[in-house]
Amino acid sequence: MAIDAANTTTASQRRTGYRFNLTGWISLIVILAWALIAILAPYVTPHGISDIVDTDYFGPMSLQFPLGTDYLGRDMLSRILFGARYTVGISLAATLIACSIGVTLGMAAAVTGGWFDTVLSRFIDALSSIPSKLFALVAVAGVGSSIPVLMLILGIIYTPGSYRFARALAVNVNTADFVTVARLRGEKLSYLIRAEILPNIIGPVLADVGLRFVFIVLLLSGLSFLGLGVQPPEADWGSLVRENIGGLPFGSPAVMAPSFAIASLTIAVNMLIDNLPQKIRDRSE
């Protein structure tokens, strides 16, 4: 109430704009850098990804090979830069699948209500009670793990979470009087979703998209690490850890470097979500 006092004084001078802190900036730069690398992969790798460039395997970090070499003597940096393509690309596609289906269905269920909502929600609840890694294992066993299939599987696995999140938000907005007013005006479902519900939940939904992207990156890496995700000769970051795990007893950089790549991406996304630009709503004086 006290803060309210400052805000209700007549607005004469309004300062608008956004506040974005340093952590947010750094996170954003890291994310953009990985996105750029994923797009430009073939042009930025110092060595060919399948060229055996070193006579030694599990070579240490050196000027020539900044991240050492892998179990066959290939340049690790090039392989990680190229791996960004698979990790970021597959995860992004899966995130888009999960969130576009989940959010649309979630809003529709919240606004429609009735048996449509009940049946759909019950089914989705059941789906989300299958642990994600397990779901992925079963699905990969059933349908294999080519890249389009991986995108689809990961997308389907994370649709229930997105649905539940969007529905919970939409149910909340749906009870607001302005939606009732629009309904009493005679508005149709598509208008209610587009104009009344979505604009009021878009912030949290976007944050959830980011979070889901992180989950998907982790699950994809986990699958590849088990040898059930991206298949050789193609290699994402998870596969890179798997193929070089033999270097662990020697403390080879080839084992930890891809893990750090994953961590840099996922931590950056999480940090960005926690430090999103904040709109300045300061109208006192």
Place this chain on the structure above:
Amino acid sequence: MNLHLLSLLGGRLLVALLTLLIVSFVVFCATQILPGDVAEVLLGQAATPEAVAGLRAAMHLNDPAILRFFRWLGGMLTGDLGISYANNRPIAELVAGRLGNSLQLAAATALFSVPIALALGITSAMLRGSLYDRSVTMATITVISVPEFMIATAGVLIFAVWLKWLPALSFARDVHSFGEMLRIYAMPVFTLSFVISAQMIRMSRAAVVEALNTPYAEMAQLKGASRPRVVLRHALPNALGPIVNAVALSLSYLLGGVIIVETIFNYPGIAKLMVDAVATRDLPLIQSCAMIFCVVYLLLITTADVIAILSNPKLR
């Protein structure tokens, strides 16, 4: 009032059973989508068409899918888990010992991590905004953001390779003493604890913070109650439901974590069995393992719900 409580609990149980039915259907479908014939896979390249046809009939593969689903479900319910494709042994036999191993690992992890995680979560909620709170939050975000195998490999690198305190990647020897057992369990339990604690800390912190933001917590403060009293007497009892839920949910992350950890440490548990089964496409074994995981998960979640219902004074 009590009748209402009973019906609520009965409802939860019914939902859990219905969920299990849907889950089993999904698991069955997912393993049956792929074209290609199990009988051909089993008999290999050299199989004659007659042999394939005979095996198909013997395995009831010609029946409609829905019939096979109910036959499979019936088998599950009566404890007949079927025969493994890979080595022709009954699945129940394969699973039995492995399940025990996994449960041991899970129990050790839970005993180790739940008290520590709750203590960290609740104290950081009490000291909200302090350096301690911010470091805990930062650490949990980091742990949540990295893959489990990274924690495991980093642990091996530090404790086994550099410090040489613990055995690295093998479980292939018999345990003779308590000390040896500790050393062998240390890495898997340590890794798993890291993974599930992060979630538990986050969620229990959020639950307590929410309870501290209520008018009744403010009222307690205005009565002159000390900070610990506000937390222990007023916030915690009301945060109990969400905290139990957080614990259950985090323990369910064990299932995911255990898949990676058993593989990386070569631990003879049920998750390792399942990963191997996926690699050999041993479908009956995969189905059984998946169902066991789902049952455990649902048990956890339903227990948490029941505790949350029972801890709500409005329903007492």
Place this chain on the structure above:
Amino acid sequence: MSPLVEIRDLKVEATTDAGRRVEIIKGVSFEIAPGEIVALIGESGSGKTTIALTLLGYTRAGCRIAGGSVSVDGRDMAALSEKERAKVRGVDVAYVPQSAAAAFNPAQRIMDQVIEITRIHQLMPRPAAEAKAVELFKALSLPAPESIGSRYPHQVSGGQLQRLSAAMALIGDPKVVIFDEPTTALDVTTQIEVLRAFKSVMRQSRMAGVYVSHDLAVVAQIADRIVVLKGGEIQEIGTTEQILSAPKHPYTRELLAAFSPVARVAAQAAATASPPPQPVLELDAVSAGYGRLQPNGKPLMLAVDAVSFKLERGRNLGVIGESGCGKSTLARTIAGILPPSSGHIRFDGRPMAPLARDRTPEELRKLQIVFQSADTALNPAQSIEDILGRPLAFYHGLRGPARDARIDRLLDLVHLPRALKHRLPGELSGGQKQRVNLARALAADPELVLCDEITSALDTVVAAAIIELLKELQRELGLSYLFISHDLTTVQAICDEVAVMYRGVKVEQLPADQVGKAGGHPYARLLMSSVPKLDPSWLDTLERDPELVAAFSKR
């Protein structure tokens, strides 16, 4: 005698979203003598609760005491450490919260919470504390004083909880008690009981008190002196008599004027001049409720029970009653949100479908509803222009310049500057939002506007202005209003006739000035007599028929 509480040049700062510090209490000074009750009165945002809380050395999150002193019994609360403040809280200064329902911990028994102060400060052994609590329960005329403490908060009513929270504050024999709008959330008939209990306990104990409220009439009953606040500054301090009878400051006069709005007379004249009245809305034995239909055709929870009335064109009908009487359900039924379980609704002489989605666009257009809280009634993500433009496009197919011109005219109608149309609802004040809310209904060119508690969330002065606007709009546009409220004064100010509802039944319908007069329905009389008056002796001289109270109070 030296003052018990002495506040000198108190300043409180709040931190805004942008991290800037804003002074919300701008140098306030007053004192309280032992045994004196001082009221802090003002609209929301005037800083009255913030000031009261500083007596406990407490500020809400984001705020801090930036200057001045708050001396309570010789100790400066602003200068004490948090640990020393905790020793004072509950013992020297106690707090009665605005919403007792939220301030009681749902997981603890009432007794444990009432005597918690004695446990924290180790004032007395537990049995003695419980005995004292029971004495307080009796003094506050709570039912079943011996056993009520063993219940959980959700098992007792709101009025009882409010009295229990007073017991919770008084258990430590404080020198000052702070009452933070303790009756605002209560119905008028319950409010009287609570006020009486507070007053008698305070009189017996000779404690000093700070009574925070926005309601002058309530304050008049209990306070010795009144401090009038606005925007974090004191406008006027005086004895209760002086403030009520001879206010000096213009703002105090404005507050008093808003309290007694001018009754509607114009419509009477208009009605006699017009041709024979024709009903715009007709309800015939309409029942509605929630839950499954029972075998007898009634819903499980019947909220509206066979209500009939006629509303003639150009006239206004008020519906009043206390919370839970079914008046809001009635509005929802007429609007087509909740279908009636039986009965018929006729609009413009034609029967109307029970559900809004089955009604014709013309019917939807002519019947508009305006909701109580403009905060939730306006989409926070749309500009005022879009909010007003949508019904224009939807009902009238207006586009481009024609639409813009109409939006400007609507804003003129509700006396809002045209420049406001580019703003979002969050950037408007409460009164401005309610005007936009009205303008949106007007955009449809309605014949009948359902007003559901539209002034209840507003400050007195702002509400009075909205009522004036409604009257003006009616004169210009020939509207009819169905005006739903719990506040009889507001309803009388705008309506020709008033229907009184009690437990879903319309107990009577009378011309506005006749309500509560002798000969009317006993419940209507009880309701009318419970509305606090500005006269300080009102509560003491008020005599209520105990049988009547017993028959109709909900407890």
